[in-house]
Structures are given as C-alpha cells and as structure tokens.
Amino acid sequence: MNINVNQLSETISKKLNNERSKILEVGTVLTVADGVATVCGLEDVMFSEVVKFSSGALGQVQSIYYDSCSILILEDEIAVTEGDVVSRTHEILKVPVGKHLLGRVVDALGKPLDGDILDVDEKREIEVKAPGVMQRQSVHEPLQTGIKIIDALIPIGRGQRQLIIGDRQTGKTTVALDTILNQASINKSVPENERVYCIYVAIGQKESTIARLKQTLLEHDALQYTIIVSACAGDVAVKQFLAAYTGCTMGEYFRDNGMHGLIVYDDLSKHAIAYREISLLLRRPPGREAFPGDIFYIHSRLLERAAKMSRDRGSGSLTALPIVETQEKDISAYIPTNVISITDGQIFLDSSLFYQNIKPAISIGTSVSRVGSAAQRKAMKQVVGSLKLELAEFRELEAFMQFSSDLDQDTKNAIRKGQLLTTLLTQGASQPVDFVEQVMMFFATQNGFLDHVEVDEVKAIAKKMTIFLEAKHSDLLDRINTLGKIEEADSNQLKEILSGFFNIKQSNEEQKGL
Structure with a gap:
C-alpha cells in the first residue's frame, strides 16, 4: 500500500487547524457580576464584536486581555451563569x-x-x-x-x-x-x-x-x-x-x-x-x-x-x-x-x-x-437687525430698573424696548410659530409699529396683526415665503398696510377712552 507522506501530513494539518479554529470560536464564562461577564477561550474575538451565550442572550466585547475578555451582557443578564458557553458571531452590533x-x-x-x-x-x-x-x-x-x-x-x-x-x-x-x-x-x-x-x-x-x-x-x-x-x-x-x-x-x-x-x-x-x-x-x-x-x-x-x-x-x-x-x-x-x-x-x-x-x-x-x-433665510436676516444687541443691552440694564426715576430718557427707552422684545419673544410650550408669522412680528418691531403698544398687550396685538395680514393679504405673505426675502416693493406695501392697521386700532382705542 503506497502512502503519500506529504499528502497525509497536509490532511492532518488541515483537520487540526479546523479543530483549533472551532475551539477559538467558543469560550467559557468564568464570572458574572453587575452585567459584565468575564470569558476565557475567545482568543480571536474582536473589540465590540457581538457574542452569543448558550442561554440565548447577547453580549458585546468591551475589553480584551491576554487570557480573557470582558463582555457586556445586552439582555437576559439573569440567564447568564458561570460555565456557560459563549460563541462568536463575527458581527458588530446592528x-x-x-x-x-x-x-x-x-x-x-x-x-x-x-x-x-x-x-x-x-x-x-x-x-x-x-x-x-x-x-x-x-x-x-x-x-x-x-x-x-x-x-x-x-x-x-x-x-x-x-x-x-x-x-x-x-x-x-x-x-x-x-x-x-x-x-x-x-x-x-x-x-x-x-x-x-x-x-x-x-x-x-x-x-x-x-x-x-x-x-x-x-x-x-x-x-x-x-x-x-x-x-x-x-x-x-x-x-x-x-x-x-x-x-x-x-x-x-x-x-x-x-x-x-x-x-x-x-x-x-x-x-x-x-x-x-x-x-x-x-x-x-x-x-x-x-x-x-x-x-x-x-x-x-x-x-x-x-x-x-x-x-x-x-x-x-x-x-x-x-x-x-x-x-x-x-x-x-x-x-x-x-x-x-x-x-x-x-x-x-x-x-x-x-x-x-x-x-x-x-x-x-x-x-x-x-x-x-x-x-x-434672507427675510429673517432683513428683519432681526440689531435685535440681539438690544436684548443684550436690556439684560445689562435690568439691574437699574429699580432706580427708574433717576434714569435718563435714552436708558428708559432702552429698558422699555427690551421689555417689549422680551414679552414678544416669550412663547408657550408646544406652540411653534411659522416662518412668515415670525417675519411679520419682527418687521413690525423693526419699523417701530409696536413702539407705542403697552408691554402687556404686545403679544395679543402682534397676533391680531398676523391674523389680519393672513386674512386680507395672504398673497403678499405667500410671495415672501416663496422668495424667502422681502423685496423693496413688498416692504413698502407692508409698511403702508401696517400703518393703516395700527392707525385704525389707535383711533378705536382713543374713541373707547372718550
């Protein structure tokens, strides 16, 4: 009987390597504590690889040492016990x-x-x-x-x-x-x-x-x-x-x-x-x-x-x-x-x-x-202007509000403008305001239409203003929203519309006062 020694050696070597790789694919749980399992035997395991315990639970490799690795148990921690077999999946968590x-x-x-x-x-x-x-x-x-x-x-x-x-x-x-x-x-x-x-x-x-x-x-x-x-x-x-x-x-x-x-x-x-x-x-x-x-x-x-x-x-x-x-x-x-x-x-x-x-x-x-x-969007940039500076200035001046009788007129005006802006910018939970409504509010503020409005009433009047614009001039608002900016002609038209709105409102209030 003729035996090819080289071929026999190669076959035995392949079988040994296969057995060795199978051994390296599994490990044994040494200890389990606080959701962490210490496992030995997984010599070729990768960092962050997902492994599977014999109980069916999954774990993720987090630390690899010379003779063991630490695995975080992702689920069914109670089911994992000492002596359980752990097998590799060759996958990162998906x-x-x-x-x-x-x-x-x-x-x-x-x-x-x-x-x-x-x-x-x-x-x-x-x-x-x-x-x-x-x-x-x-x-x-x-x-x-x-x-x-x-x-x-x-x-x-x-x-x-x-x-x-x-x-x-x-x-x-x-x-x-x-x-x-x-x-x-x-x-x-x-x-x-x-x-x-x-x-x-x-x-x-x-x-x-x-x-x-x-x-x-x-x-x-x-x-x-x-x-x-x-x-x-x-x-x-x-x-x-x-x-x-x-x-x-x-x-x-x-x-x-x-x-x-x-x-x-x-x-x-x-x-x-x-x-x-x-x-x-x-x-x-x-x-x-x-x-x-x-x-x-x-x-x-x-x-x-x-x-x-x-x-x-x-x-x-x-x-x-x-x-x-x-x-x-x-x-x-x-x-x-x-x-x-x-x-x-x-x-x-x-x-x-x-x-x-x-x-x-x-x-x-x-x-x-x-x-x-x-x-x-450009429309928002056009109307916010120095808004942030005015608010920041107001927060600095708040400490002096208690001495209002001794303040000069410019400081009083800055404080009042800051109070008006602060009130206008307050907003309840779950009440988002759309882009065009915001632009109209800030446009009216920037052009002084809200300067003479009482601080307590500014939010209600600004809301009435936007309702009026949506009802009577929706085409103008749609154009601003589509373009994302306020053209000069649109700006002039808005000023004319708002002048009429606030003049009518002011005259109505004066009549009520009389």
Missing part, C-alpha cells in the same frame, strides 16, 4: 433602520417597545466612521424650530450640532420637543424630499416621561415623522450607553439617502454617567470627576456623525441637538465643556429667567450659533 420605524418606540437594540411586530428591511452597524470633510458641504439650509428667539437670534442649520444646556427643569426638553413639533407642521406642506424626520433618544428618563412625550407627539400629529429610542432609567447602563448610537444610526439612514434627519439626545449627561458606570465595572482607571479618559472621544465620535452631505452624496443632512444638564449654571464642568467644544454652538437656558416666567428661558449673552446667519 440595528434596524428605515422609514418603517417612524411612529414607533424601540429600545437600544432596535427592538419594539410598543407591542407591535417590527418589519426589518435593513440593518446597519451602530459604530461607523463619521463622514470626512470631502464628503460634506457647509451648513447653509435653515432648520426652522418654530421658537421665535432661536430662529431670529440663534439660528440652527440642517447638518449642525447645536447644544441645549442648562440646569435641571429649565425647559431643555421642551425646546427640543417644540422643534420636533415644528418639523411635523412643516412636513405637511413641503415635498417629501424636503421633509425632516426626527429621532428622539431618551437616555435615563422615567417611563412616564417617555409616555407623556409620545402622547404629545400623537396629539400634534408628529409621531408619524418621529422615532423614539428609549433607554429608560430602569434599563442597564449598557443600554443607556448604546441608545445614542442606535438613534444616530437610524438618523444616518435618512442622511445617506438624500433625506433630512433631526436627532435629539436627551441627555448626554446621563449618557456619560452610564459610560462611567460601565468603565468602572470594567476596572478601567478613572480620571477627572471619575469619568474615564476616553469620555471626550465617546461623545465626539457620536456628534461628528451629524453632517450636511455634499451634492455628490445626495445633499442629505443629519442635525443633532444634544442636551446636557448643568449644576448651578456651571458650564465649566467636565462634560459641558467637552460637548461645547464638539458642537457648533449652544443654547443656554438660565434658571433665573425661568423663575421670572420668561419662557423659553434662553440667555442671549451665553447662547451662540457658530453657523450664524448662514443658516437663516
């Missing part, structure tokens, strides 16, 4: 994406929480590289929030990252929610390719809060344009950490397909705390305020994925509104300074303004948009 998610509430893994079955057409990895500079274009399209003070003074553009920051219970979520409601209102009257689809990521919120938010969206017919990703306070830290990346991946679907997305992270303070908990459980060395050294990278790799894509890539956009909570207005704390340096500006909500019932309680002095008027 979540479902697509329009079929609109109107749904899902968890950090993309699984439905509202009871209905979810049809999965496409899945994407939650960890991807942010678009490079050459894949983007500058932010130039406005994202109308419906909030007068923001659209006029701190404009947000499609593809921008604008931070909402402030103390607890100052209206941060309300600002983000009103922005979502305004997108839904606009979506009903624009072509499908101009619509903005919203993703609200709730991190560490109470389930009752998420239920109320869903109900608000439903009542305003906005849920059909919104995806809610929920990682509530009762969920494990890993789900609270992953929820932000899950929501971002869902938003990227719209961005990469030539559509427009808006994502709200509520909030990144709790997101950072969840990651700190994970890092400490993994025995990584703590740094400033006990946060791990890579916390800046955690947020930067998330927020850098918001972008306005180039024309070659469909001109889609993903706008990010991260929310960060401060303690006693301290914006110099670790997480706030990190996120401020990553974003393109911040909207700072001042608790002292909130307690004065000035809502939204936005501080003009500390709020800024680095995109600025590039994200505004």
Whole structure:
C-alpha cells in the first residue's frame, strides 16, 4: 500500500487547524457580576464584536486581555451563569433602520417597545466612521424650530450640532420637543424630499416621561415623522450607553439617502454617567470627576456623525441637538465643556429667567450659533437687525430698573424696548410659530409699529396683526415665503398696510377712552 507522506501530513494539518479554529470560536464564562461577564477561550474575538451565550442572550466585547475578555451582557443578564458557553458571531452590533420605524418606540437594540411586530428591511452597524470633510458641504439650509428667539437670534442649520444646556427643569426638553413639533407642521406642506424626520433618544428618563412625550407627539400629529429610542432609567447602563448610537444610526439612514434627519439626545449627561458606570465595572482607571479618559472621544465620535452631505452624496443632512444638564449654571464642568467644544454652538437656558416666567428661558449673552446667519433665510436676516444687541443691552440694564426715576430718557427707552422684545419673544410650550408669522412680528418691531403698544398687550396685538395680514393679504405673505426675502416693493406695501392697521386700532382705542 503506497502512502503519500506529504499528502497525509497536509490532511492532518488541515483537520487540526479546523479543530483549533472551532475551539477559538467558543469560550467559557468564568464570572458574572453587575452585567459584565468575564470569558476565557475567545482568543480571536474582536473589540465590540457581538457574542452569543448558550442561554440565548447577547453580549458585546468591551475589553480584551491576554487570557480573557470582558463582555457586556445586552439582555437576559439573569440567564447568564458561570460555565456557560459563549460563541462568536463575527458581527458588530446592528440595528434596524428605515422609514418603517417612524411612529414607533424601540429600545437600544432596535427592538419594539410598543407591542407591535417590527418589519426589518435593513440593518446597519451602530459604530461607523463619521463622514470626512470631502464628503460634506457647509451648513447653509435653515432648520426652522418654530421658537421665535432661536430662529431670529440663534439660528440652527440642517447638518449642525447645536447644544441645549442648562440646569435641571429649565425647559431643555421642551425646546427640543417644540422643534420636533415644528418639523411635523412643516412636513405637511413641503415635498417629501424636503421633509425632516426626527429621532428622539431618551437616555435615563422615567417611563412616564417617555409616555407623556409620545402622547404629545400623537396629539400634534408628529409621531408619524418621529422615532423614539428609549433607554429608560430602569434599563442597564449598557443600554443607556448604546441608545445614542442606535438613534444616530437610524438618523444616518435618512442622511445617506438624500433625506433630512433631526436627532435629539436627551441627555448626554446621563449618557456619560452610564459610560462611567460601565468603565468602572470594567476596572478601567478613572480620571477627572471619575469619568474615564476616553469620555471626550465617546461623545465626539457620536456628534461628528451629524453632517450636511455634499451634492455628490445626495445633499442629505443629519442635525443633532444634544442636551446636557448643568449644576448651578456651571458650564465649566467636565462634560459641558467637552460637548461645547464638539458642537457648533449652544443654547443656554438660565434658571433665573425661568423663575421670572420668561419662557423659553434662553440667555442671549451665553447662547451662540457658530453657523450664524448662514443658516437663516434672507427675510429673517432683513428683519432681526440689531435685535440681539438690544436684548443684550436690556439684560445689562435690568439691574437699574429699580432706580427708574433717576434714569435718563435714552436708558428708559432702552429698558422699555427690551421689555417689549422680551414679552414678544416669550412663547408657550408646544406652540411653534411659522416662518412668515415670525417675519411679520419682527418687521413690525423693526419699523417701530409696536413702539407705542403697552408691554402687556404686545403679544395679543402682534397676533391680531398676523391674523389680519393672513386674512386680507395672504398673497403678499405667500410671495415672501416663496422668495424667502422681502423685496423693496413688498416692504413698502407692508409698511403702508401696517400703518393703516395700527392707525385704525389707535383711533378705536382713543374713541373707547372718550
């Protein structure tokens, strides 16, 4: 019998390699504690790879050592016990994406929480590289929030990252929610390719809060344009950490397909705390305020994925509104300074303004948009003028209001104008104002038509003015809205119309007085 030694050796070697690779594909759970499993045997496992336990639970590799690895248990933590077999999947965590998610509430893994079955057409990895500079274009399209003070003074553009920051219970979520409601209102009257689809990521919120938010969206017919990703306070830290990346991946679907997305992270303070908990459980060395050294990278790799894509890539956009909570207005704390340096500006909500019932309680002095008027339509730029300067001057003069009898006339006029503007810019929750109505209000203010109106009555009269214009001169308003600017002829016509409106109103009031 002839035996080919080389062939026999090659066959045995192949079988041994196959057996070895099978051994390297599985491991054994050594310990389980606080949602972290220590596993040995997975010698070729990759960082962030999804693994499967023999109980059916899924885990994600977070730390790799010489003889073991640490795995975060994503679900069914109780079912995982010491001695369980763990197998590789060779995949990074993926979540479902697509329009079929609109109107749904899902968890950090993309699984439905509202009871209905979810049809999965496409899945994407939650960890991807942010678009490079050459894949983007500058932010130039406005994202109308419906909030007068923001659209006029701190404009947000499609593809921008604008931070909402402030103390607890100052209206941060309300600002983000009103922005979502305004997108839904606009979506009903624009072509499908101009619509903005919203993703609200709730991190560490109470389930009752998420239920109320869903109900608000439903009542305003906005849920059909919104995806809610929920990682509530009762969920494990890993789900609270992953929820932000899950929501971002869902938003990227719209961005990469030539559509427009808006994502709200509520909030990144709790997101950072969840990651700190994970890092400490993994025995990584703590740094400033006990946060791990890579916390800046955690947020930067998330927020850098918001972008306005180039024309070659469909001109889609993903706008990010991260929310960060401060303690006693301290914006110099670790997480706030990190996120401020990553974003393109911040909207700072001042608790002292909130307690004065000035809502939204936005501080003009500390709020800024680095995109600025590039994200505004020309009509808005034409009418806001020196509005921000006048408001900032008023906030400086507020301290002297108690000495009103000793002030000169110019200072009194500046204070009165500031009070009038502050009142005009106040706005109730869930009451977004459309673009044309805002432009008409600021046009009347800029041209002095509201100067002699009582401060307490200015909002009501401005509202009556816009109702009058919509009823009698809708063609003029439609032309301004279509052009996005006020032509000189339109400006002169508006002045003539408003002069008549306010003269009639003034004469009626004088007759009542007599």
